Amino acid sequence: MGIVFLTLGLLVLVMSGLNRWFGPGPQTKQTKKPRNA
Amino acid sequence: MPDNEFLGVLALTWQAAVMLGLGGLLIYLGIAKQVEPVLLVPIGAGVILANIPLGGLTEPGGLLAVLRAAGIETELFPLLIFIGVGAMIDFGSLLERPYTVFLGAAAQFGIFGTFFLAYFLGDGGLRLFDFSFKDAVSIGIIGSADGPTSIYVATVLGSKYAASIVVAAYSYMALVPIIQPPIMRALTTDAERRLTMPARARGVSRRTRVLFPVVTIVVVGLIAPKATPLIGTLMFGNLLRESGVLERLSQAAQNEMTNIVTILLGLTVGGMMSAADFLRPETIMIYVMGVVAFAAGTAAGLVFGKVMYVASGKRINPLIGAAGISAFPMCARVVQKVGLEANPHNHLIMHAAGANTAGQIASVVAGGAALALVPFFA
Numbered sequence: 408m409g410i411v412f413l414t415l416g417l418l419v420l421v422m423s424g425l426n427r428w429f430g431p432g433p434q435t436k437q438t439k440k441p442r443n444a
Numbered sequence: 445m446p447d448n449e450f451l452g453v454l455a456l457t458w459q460a461a462v463m464l465g466l467g468g469l470l471i472y473l474g475i476a477k478q479v480e481p482v483l484l485v486p487i488g489a490g491v492i493l494a495n496i497p498l499g500g501l502t503e504p505g506g507l508l509a510v511l512r513a514a515g516i517e518t519e520l521f522p523l524l525i526f527i528g529v530g531a532m533i534d535f536g537s538l539l540e541r542p543y544t545v546f547l548g549a550a551a552q553f554g555i556f557g558t559f560f561l562a563y564f565l566g567d568g569g570l571r572l573f574d575f576s577f578k579d580a581v582s583i584g585i586i587g588s589a590d591g592p593t594s595i596y597v598a599t600v601l602g603s604k605y606a607a608s609i610v611v612a613a614y615s616y617m618a619l620v621p622i623i624q625p626p627i628m629r630a631l632t633t634d635a636e637r638r639l640t641m642p643a644r645a646r647g648v649s650r651r652t653r654v655l656f657p658v659v660t661i662v663v664v665g666l667i668a669p670k671a672t673p674l675i676g677t678l679m680f681g682n683l684l685r686e687s688g689v690l691e692r693l694s695q696a697a698q699n700e701m702t703n704i705v706t707i708l709l710g711l712t713v714g715g716m717m718s719a720a721d722f723l724r725p726e727t728i729m730i731y732v733m734g735v736v737a738f739a740a741g742t743a744a745g746l747v748f749g750k751v752m753y754v755a756s757g758k759r760i761n762p763l764i765g766a767a768g769i770s771a772f773p774m775c776a777r778v779v780q781k782v783g784l785e786a787n788p789h790n791h792l793i794m795h796a797a798g799a800n801t802a803g804q805i806a807s808v809v810a811g812g813a814a815l816a817l818v819p820f821f822a
Contacts, residue, residue: 408549408552408553408556410667410668410809410810410813411549411552411806411809411810411813412546412549413667414663414664414667414668414809415545415546415548415549415802415805415806415809416545416546416549417663417667418545418659418660418663418664418805419542419543419545419546421659421663422539422542422652422656422659423542425651425652425655425656425659426539426646426648426649426652429649429651429652429655
């Protein structure tokens, strides 16, 4: 169980860092309103 | 040539007749009751083919013997299936909610709990059943609720119960909607089950999605090298999906390849169920322990979910812990259903999917860890 928690803990740490670094996905990005809207 | 070479009925033993009946039952369950028909129908057909007296399919050179040597003993079939599974899984829910990974890890307790039980009943204690250390590890892996990992570990360890273990693993995956809800209701309060969680989460960039399979192979491979074949094929399949430029290959992995290998795997697993190997008390005990394994994994996930419920200041619904066992996507659906029963506005599916996909990775890591540890104890 220790190996499972260690591996997944490390994985989530790395992936959280990468996700923070690369920013959120396009679906949550604020899109600019068209000027004529 | 003996006279009865043309009359298999003269060579039919009662054990073979029971196996023919069992094959028919599996086909019936698959077609009439819709219980995992994709697997149970080929497995049932394999059982019948293997137990027809003088049929010769399991003898050297026979179809089932060739398939077993080529696909099971080389561990090829489960690994090819994993490429398809990886291409089917969207790890977005997990990446958006990283905390769910720990629920996937906690639910693997079922593996270790069942292993200890099997070993205690076998060579490690009471000696009531013919379970060696390697058999006990293979039986424990049923608790991962992960068919390909069960096949892989049982084959690598050379367990004599590989066929029973695989059939038990796949049978119980189909029974998740029956096994889990009573345990979920018993271990959580009504207030806990009613707790709603926000459906929306911080998004995940495409780069993160693409990097995830590669990083997972490296991280898991470096810590649990024995899991590399399983995690490598699973994540390669996911890379095909997330790359965005290999749609054709991703579809081929999800459909054509998985379908073909499933047919061959089902037939071969069924072909491994000969009367001599299958009709023993140990087989029945493996089925009993399969339920124990699923129940223990579910309970461990729920208990860890309750810990997170308290630690998060009552913001995490402990029900999602039950999705930590990797039967995908049945567990996540069951969590959603039980959550909705308690509160019609409670949509837990995305959170449960995170724990469910984490369970898929965790079960592979647990399988790799088990394979790595066996040489030290066996």
